[in-house]
Amino acid sequence: MKMTDVRPTVVLADDHMGLLEHISKLLRPGYNILATVNNGLMAVGAVRKFNPDIAVLDIAMPGLDGFGAARELRQNSCNTRIVFLTMYDDNDYISAALESGVLGYVLKTFMQSDLIPAIENALAGHIFVSSHSPKTGR
Helix, strand or coil, X not given: XXXXXXXXXXXXXXXXXXXXXXXXXXXXXXXXXXXEEXXXXXXXXXXXXXXXXXXXXXXXXXXXXXXXXXXXXXXXXXXXXXXXXXXXXXXXXXXHHHHCCCCEEEEHHHHHHHHHHHHHHHHCCCCEECCCCHHHCC
């Protein structure tokens, strides 16, 4: 009898390989990581190929940024839920992300505490914004 992996599936995209390894290590116990890529074009390709439950995208990536990748995936009726993992602690970026249909906005500085809750909220169809961002007023 073959065991199936029932963990939610994830594609990770960030242009810093060390950070990709750290994110993978953080998520591996609870999630099935299908691909790690280092630019937006590869992220779109990996999401199209694997159809993961979640895509964790950096905003600033070469070739195609996170916003472009999210837009590309939305235009192609992709059901993958998107969480941004970024350094941009800025209300304009947060607003633009939420308007583009992104369900999670996590600051890299709070990745340890906020990334898994953001993914869990996105899987449930809820929006999550890092608790330490200016958007929350805290």
